[in-house]
Amino acid sequence: MxxxxxxxxxxxxxxxxxxxxxxxxxxxxxxxxxxxxxxxxxxxxxxxxxxxxxxxxxxxxxxxxxxxxxxxxxxxxxxxxxxxxxxxxxxxxxxxxxxxxxxxxxxxxxxxxxxxxxxxxxxxxxxxxYREGWTSWVLVVPEGAAIEPQPLPHGYLLRDLVPGADEQVAHLLVEDAFNEWPDRQPSAFDDWAARTVRRPGFEPWQIRFAVDPDGTPVGVAFMIVTEGCGYVDQLAVRADQRGKGLARALLVDAFERAREHGATRSELSTDSRTGALPLYQHVGMEVSKTYQHWMTDV
The missing domain is CATH 3.40.630.30 (Gcn5-related N-acetyltransferase (GNAT))
Known part of the structure; x- marks a missing residue:
């Protein structure tokens, strides 16, 4: 037409x-x-x-x-x-x-x-x-809501990204975790970097690692702060390290970092492919918006 x-x-x-x-x-x-x-x-x-x-x-x-x-x-x-x-x-x-x-x-x-x-x-x-695909949700920590501390396992710690040393590590952690989703296309390092470490205004504190007792990064979170809102854009934990509370610790740490940098509320999005909705609700997040994926064969 x-x-x-x-x-x-x-x-x-x-x-x-x-x-x-x-x-x-x-x-x-x-x-x-x-x-x-x-x-x-x-x-x-x-x-x-x-x-x-x-x-x-x-x-x-x-x-x-x-x-x-x-x-x-x-x-x-x-x-x-x-x-x-x-x-x-x-x-x-x-x-x-x-x-x-x-x-x-x-x-x-x-x-x-x-x-x-x-x-x-x-x-x-x-x-x-078109036919329905997955459902997505935006979740929020409302302004003024308490953020409950989430302890790390013994010997684990959180740290910032070290420029020039950690970018490939962060990308690999994200890709390995996200590629478990059905109907998800892998992302090359340069594509990932364009939206994270090469994004205009990026600073190292925006990427935080969970590190095991041997010093190996086993989880990662990427945070964006803009106009009073902290947005957790990526959160991933290595498969063999799950069930230890690392994702919750990274998440709460991201909220706290966002508040330190001027955010009054924090948000993230997830969808029905990940099964992560209960995790976010467990730390006090509330669903604020719902989205639907629609698709067609071409």
Whole structure:
């Protein structure tokens, strides 16, 4: 199908990063009631070596104004939105077709997107015949809530990342843990680094290790703090070290670090593939938002 009269489409450019951020922030505010995305998220995503901005993104413009956009990462994961003022014109359907075609052209067999439960995007995917995937939750430690200490096993300790020495270790811990999930694509070191240690503004305190009595890192947490919110972006413990309370200790430590750096609340997200929801609820976190993944064969 064609775009509505007066609209044009082209691949996105690095110079569009700010407009992309503003578009997604406006959509998040309308769909979820708050803005979670940051400009640094766009910059980090677009600097991943495996992402081809020219081939795997599209922007829809009304004159010079970006009113809708989509990107597809590794043929599988889509991020697309339409500005609330331009919904109901068929642009979302056009983007969905573009996403499916992009995935197909790049060798994919399945593509999908995670969207707020009950949103207009969810209704669109239902209409287009997409099927449900996993459920995701955002959990929060509310402002002022007590953070209960979580003791480490004897001989274990927590420490910051040492630049130049620990980056590959952190990546391996995350990959080994996350690759246990079904329907999860591995991430090369440079892709992981683009969103963590090479993310604009990164500081070593944002990555914390749980270290065993021999000095070997066996768990890791990555934290982002922005506008009063600490977000635990990644949390992983080596399989043979689980059941010792290391994840809880890393989590509580991340909350405390976030407060030290100005956060008044802390958040993280998890989904039904991980089975980790009870862990987070155990340390006092509460579900604040629910999302659903929708996917289709291409």
């Amino acid at each position: 064609d775009l509505p009269d007066g609209l044009t489409a082209r691949p996105l450019r690095m110079s569009d990063a700010r407009a992309m951020y503003e578009l997604f922030a406006t959509s998040e505010q309308a769909d979820a009631g708050e803005v979670a995305i940051e400009p640094e998220d766009i910059e980090g995503d677009w600097q991943r070596p495996s992402f081809d901005l020219e081939q795997e993104s599209v922007g829809v413009f009304d004159g010079p104004t970006l009113v809708a956009a989509a990107e597809v990462y590794k043929t599988r994961r889509a991020e697309a939105t339409v500005h609330p003022d331009h919904r109901g014109r068929g642009i979302g359907t056009w983007l969905a077709a573009w996403v499916e075609d992009c995935s197909r052209r790049r060798g994919g067999t399945l593509v999908g997107q995670t969207v707020p439960l009950g949103s207009s995007a969810e209704r669109l995917f239902t209409t287009l015949g």
